[in-house]
Amino acid sequence: MERQEVSLKKEGGVVLLRVERPKRLNALSQAVVSGIREALDEIEVDPEIRVLLIHGENNFAAGADIQDMVKCDEQEAEEFVFSPVFDRIAALPVPTIAAIEGYALGGGLELALACDIRFAAETAKMGFPEINLGIMPGAGGTVRAPKLIGASAAMELIFSGETIGARRALELGLINRLEPEETLFEAAWKFAVHLSRKAPIALRIAKNTIREGIAMDSESAAVHNESKRWASLFNTEDQKEGMRAFLEKRTPIYKGK
Structure with missing residues (x-):
């Protein structure tokens, strides 16, 4: 299935959801998140789906699109927030895998954290840069990151706004597996297929x-x-x-x- 800036493709028991906004490094706009929401509408009611794999070619998702947010007031920001969609990913009963290459920043990292398992390319970059914009993570980052890597490590990432490499992310436990960039998607796909054959x-x-x-x-x-x-x-x-x-x-x- 194809939709604007988000694609959904099912093969066997695995469904692949891709963010496709390459000119903006797959930054998460309202249109992209709306596309993910529509994809979830299909995924949630399809009994044949056994595993969800989320991927963005070259870049997983370089955060939220700042152009969409710069003029928001508090009420508009509450309406903009991505967490209801990410919470639906986290609540899916089937295993979910994020395949991270390039940037996974801010909302992009929060999207990955909503998944059960994370594969990353050796060249991937991750972080929560929101503090550098006068805000903080608002789509699960302050909740899921501490649960995954501990409060102190999460605070270091969130307070500093620094971007870390994939190897450091692996050391922290932010990701599960590190793969060469050229074989990242293949490795994540093979693992998804492997899980899809389980009971x-x-x-x-x-x-x-x-x-x-x-x-x-x-x-x-x-x-x-x-x-x-x-x-x-x-x-x-x-x-x-x-x-x-x-x-x-x-x-x-x-x-x-």
Whole structure:
């Protein structure tokens, strides 16, 4: 499917969402975010989708488009904010992967942080430059970054507005994997396909259980919840298929039932 500045392409169980605004380094305008919102409308109701991969060729997304924001007052800024769309990405039940090359700055980094897993090219650059514009991250950056890399490291990035390289991002835990620039997309795509062949119900329940556990104050309650979720999978055909395939030394064929 094609739409202005955002494309959506499904192949097997993987759907690829691409920001396509190369002349602006894939900066996130209202039109781009609206395109992502429309894409999510389709993704959320498609039962065949097992993995979402988000990518921007040459640049993931060089922040929000400043031209769209420079004259905003407080009320207009509240209407401009991208977080409702990014929250929908974070809430998707299927695994989500960001493939980062070039710049992922400000809102672009926040888009990547809304995903479950992040691959980055060795030449990628990331950061929260908002403080240099008299503002701060406003689409999840002050929430998701501290949870991922710790409050102190997140504060360093947000307070300084500095841009860091991909290797430093890997050291901090901001990204999961580092890849050569020329093979980044291929590596992320292969991983997405790999996940799409796993038991889809188990993937969804595992993702939800992780999120529930993080939100719980009690470790014992989280472990009890995990046990209940784990046991529920024994009501699925996929569990029977997976274990039979293991015993029969063959590749399982999961149907999501």
